Amino acid sequence: MVNSSTSQDSHTDPALIHINDLGFSYNQGKTETIKGVSLNCPEKQVTAFIGPSGCGKSTLLRCINRMNDLVETSKITRGSISIMGQDINAPDVDAIELRKQVGMVFQKYNPFPKSIYENVAYGLRIQGIKNKSSLDEAVERALKGAALWDEVKDRLKESALGLSGGQQQRLCIARTTAVRPKVILMDEPCSALDPIATAKVEELITDLRRDFTIVIVTHSMQQASRISDNTAFFYLGELVEYGATDKIFSNPSVQQTEDYISGRFG
């Protein structure tokens, strides 16, 4: 993604994503939805964003892969986001190239109206991979990585839309991982799933952290405490507290964090 002479060596810095005093506006800077947020997401760890509705966590998530660029009046008002040392909003950074390295899984699973196989192979095909055995191998690897292979290996040619909701979401995760991004963003990936499907996706996230840096937005405090290594609590566009998940949920430093996670407001 980032073939820039200004890239820092990520091996000396455990954080893959640096968010530095970031400000963001949906209305050309008139008001800020994100107000001066600074935090680092460590490599190959799961960072959870929590906070009440409207606090800016999904907005911040979408800043990391510049999905907010699709909103005409949106604007980074201050600060920066760097991934592997590269400012992702630099003029020479192509947002499409960025999104190959920063994949995203959405709240509502959205497989393509194609076969299971093609859903996973699609991203590889548009990268120029044509060789069938390479594609087969990559598809199998991605589906195994998403804990879906055993369930679909005998029907790869069937429509993805015939899968259950939980399977479709895991297929979307497989589709994302197939192109081997550096980062996977997940915006409430389980909120449309039943408890068993949720558990399977959580188990998957726990496995995926071995290979990917994951940032997840979730409304479920229990989920954040179960699967994340670090948690950031947001309120009204500001970062209130950020730290190791164990600490945030057992003994937060800020009273507001304690009040939110214990259900005293939200």
Place this chain on the structure above:
Amino acid sequence: MQTGGHILNDFNLALKSFKEKTVNIGCLAQQNLESSLQGLFDRNTELCNKVIADDEDVDQLEISIDEDGVMIMSKYRPFASDLRVVVASMKITNIIERISDHAVSIAKRSRKLIRTPELPEVSLIEPIFRHANNMLTNALTAYADGNQELAMEVIAADPELNKLHKKATKQLTKCLEGEAEAHKAYLHLVFISRWLERVGDLAVNIAEDVVYMETATDIRHGGELPE
């Protein structure tokens, strides 16, 4: 530490009731302890019998508190200070139940002592009882008020109790060199002193759990509070 109540009023009520029950079991156990010693000092067998009977209430309350704790954890999934309150309270309840068991043991020994001629050495037990009971009062108050400073005072008071117990045991052991008839009675007193020293240890355990509840720091086994 906490600002205002939970959004879910049921959660508020459940936690409140849970804490109140824990305070109650503490009061019951302490009452039993006081009655067992009063029975000894006043040579009152009925009071000792009451302690033995009332221990059943403590046992049942312990079970009820544990059930409530599990219900709160499964239903409300508490975090941070709420979780510490539930976990610490369940541990403290278990400790309190053991204190009540010691009260029963003291009552049983006291009953036997009452059937024998009065021993002046019973007075050796009084300062040990006063000190241990004071530690227990402070530990229970520290829990009820969330007072970690008071909890630390309880912990600091333990060495003095150990000294009192050691002194009494030494004197009672000397008495065992005397008439064989009174040996059993002196042994009862040695045991009573030992159980009171254990009550002090258990009060320390309660205090440690209070410190954990308030500060999220485990000071057991040499742990220290962060500066």
